[in-house]
Amino acid sequence: MLRFLARELHMWRLMHASSNGLVRTTDRVESLVLATVSLAALVGLMIALTVGADTYASHKEQVDAQESRHSVSTTVVDIPVPTTDAPPHVVVEWKGADGGKSTAQIPRDRFDRIGRERVVWLDDEGEVVDPPLTTANAVVEAFLAGLAIIVITVLGWCGLTAFVRSLADRRRYRQWDLEWRELDIDSHR
Template sequence: MLRFLSRELHSWRLMHATSNRLVRPTDRVETLVLLTLWVSALAGLLIALTVGGNTYATHKATADVQGPRHSVSATVTTPPKQDDDPTIVVWRRPDGARVTAAVDAERTDRTGRVRIIWLDDQQRVADPPRTATDAVVEGVMAGLGVMMLTVLGWWGLVLLVRAAADRHRMRRWEAEWRDLDIDSHR
């Protein structure tokens, strides 16, 4: 890690921006490309913040407009036969009437298992209520996902640019050593 960091700090010498003839054109191009990658990484950070904020706002708005819901304990009567089949559950309303409904299956559904399901005002099965905490978590996860893609892309491109520049420098160095080689084997 420290070796990578020292290489990065070394690459940002101001010498590359001067007219020093000891700095090769490859070094100047490498510095320009790496500087462009740093600026694009900052742009990626801003995009990640925007995506996270928009995701949060969307999910928060959904949580704010959803209708009231309440939970009920229901007993599984028919577990799913296949993965995409619903589970059949039964529960009793406050007036004592028995209600049967199909709900999304869970892996642990077995006959007789008690599950918590959510009902809306018309006593229909509904999704669990969304909370502000859910909106925050989803916004942060969306932002972190974009940020991770940015970081991995930046890191890969930096390594690629470094490898290409190092390979070019090594070829040039070998050629210069061959030009300076004096027949010293006599």
């Protein structure tokens, strides 16, 4: 790990930008490409922050705009045999605000059995709806969206850096081999 870090820190040396005759064209091109890739990675991180903030804002709007909902404790009264054309569900029953009994079908949970208590969410008309979104949902979605962009950016940076390094190293090794051969030939004359 330290070897990789030392090599990456070497990338930032300014000698490749100088007029030093010992610095090869390959080294200069490699430094320029790696600096460009690193700048693009910084832009990617800024994009990740923007995507995370936009995701949070849009989810927060959904949280604020959703209709009022309230939870009701229900009891599972029937577990129909699942058919191939309908998803598995259970029938639940609860006492309504007017004192009468209401029933509804909800998706089946693997722990469902007759008599089990389940919590369902109802809208103002008494219809079963999805649980309300919370601010925590918005934060988690924003974090995951930003994290996904960061992971893609980091993997792209690492991949491109390794690719550019391997191309430059291959070219350098070829040049060194040629120069050693020329030196070897000249020394036997």
